[in-house]
Amino acid sequence: MSASDPSSAADATDFVLARLNALAPLLAPGGERATGLRRLTGGASLETWAFDVRGAGEGEGAGRPLILRRRGGGREAEVFETSLPLPIEAKLLQAAEAAGAPVARLVRDCIEADGLGEAYVVERVAGETLGRRIAADPAFAPARAILGRQCGETLARIHAIDLSALPPLETQDARAVLARYADIYRKSSGPRPVMEAALRWMEARLPEPIAPRLVHGDFRNGNLMVDPETGLTAVLDWELAHLGDPAEDLGWLCVNSWRFGVTHRAVGGFTDLETLLEAYRVAGGEPLSVERVRFWQAVGTFKWAVVTMMMYRTFATGASRSVERAVIGRRLSECEVDLLALMEASR
Template sequence: MDLKELTPKLENHLSLRWDSPVSIQEIHHLSGGACQDNFSIKMKLDENGMSSERNIVLRTDKGASLLSSLSKRDEFKVAELAFRAGVKTPEPILLEENDSILGSPFYLMEKISGRATGRYIVKDSELNNYRKNGMVSDLAKNLALLHTVSQESVNDSLLKEKLKITTTSSYALQCIKDLEKTLDELPEPHPAIEMSLNWLAKNKPEVDAIVLVHGDFRTGNFMITKDGLQGILDYEFAHWGDRHEDIAWLCMRDWRFGKLNKEVGGFGDRPDFYKAYEDVSKIKVDFKKVTYWEIMGNIRWAIGSAQQAERHLSGKDKGIELAAIGRRTAEMEWEAMRLIEEMENAV
């Protein structure tokens, strides 16, 4: 997206939306991964004869999003739910569903400080004190707050439809069927994934409650400074599900960025995170359920990685990042089967 073209379009559109003159003083592209585009914007807003500066982030889709990701409208609405629940997350500011402005829908949110890169969070000496005193408990607390959002608390009918109302009895099997369907759409066979899905179907646990799940709660999706957690980001994979999903996803081997002995995101220990979560949620974390959803998470990420590779190989969205992600599929397959073996040997 050409920033020179983007600036006047945004200035004109936001001036109309806010009924006040808007001038963009600075704009630059932020990293947003394979599916998202994020732009940092410093703007001047003239309102009622008074001038004020605002620092915001514009978030929109880049190319084709993954099939399981939310639309920008639904992602914005989920961010609003999280913000109202007290989760430390950037405040959602404005939603634009008209794709004629920039070529795709977008939304604006508060710009927060910090860095989200895995290397910084798990290895940078600047965070040594916070890693020892606060990072685990802060993230556990905010995850527990997110999980206070229930299906009954959502009034937006379109969001309800997208998030798929589900029940505790059918949820795990629904996840397995969805993954089987996606796997069948891939052009090549993945016997390790099929074997793992069969095991998941035979060993599905009871779900204690259906809650709002972040869906990608991991190192890389929260902003940190030496002063602490600044905000949780990226709700594009949010859905109704089992609270243990989010806990398991954070603990997955792939999100430890080389710090394999620190099973919580590469920076913490499971018992500490579980206790901090329990202190806020008043819900006991079930270790076996975490492992089950960790296996499910690895299978989901294995299929997602294969999907990304297929986008590149098919020519639909050429990109070295997509191709590189595809090479991770085998790693997730191996990890899922390793965890299954551990579960079987522990019985």
């Protein structure tokens, strides 16, 4: 975080633009200036900017499309305080690319002299991330026909990455993850019957320990860049990556909240679990049982329930007074229904 960070939005744009202009020669061959700079979605703390680098005299359409991710000076009530530092994320992007997983290619892992604070620049990949469109828009039917297989192959490649080549990451096994979210739940909410029943259900089904792998940690419809015709073009949002059970990534991808209303397609609203598991196995992933994935789907649903509680807490404590933040607290009921559905299916 830079002490010189500006406070207003217009000043922030000027601040970032000036530094990207200075950096332009390092971001593209013959690059002289940054144009079209705009802030994309993101929290007050972690900023995402889109821009193009152009050479002297280049008009519209000739630039190199890029994305800047940086830790800004803004403060907000963070839901996850476990987000990885951006330089670690940059190393993971490189490792994933080397392993053949589709990611936005790293262009610059920023150093202090760049003046942007904790930041990196990646290529801007074309495609759609809106989960609802990917799951339901007729234009994405060709993508949906191949996306499940692509996700299985990509996860197998991520999970095959040699851990000794990675920066140090926290290991989170099933028991630890469960204990952690149970603890946050008890601190965020009064006792709830469905949450207690779900905890008992999960504790009784803790899977056998498995060799830890690189787990993306947020691999779901909404964090996947998808082309309507060619399917998966990039896996985004690596800030929750850690070491753990590879089935965690497959289970999270199956959480009903990320199916965007296409509930009968268990994987992200675009394919079935058998297709995902088969593609994962064919691409070299170790065979994972449906039960192991279902366990992690329940953990993921429980985790999302806890996040809705924490979102509501940031409203209730006055850290955020937005209606949007408040209403997310009512999404707890979808998680409880989904947890009961998982429990019922196993009876």
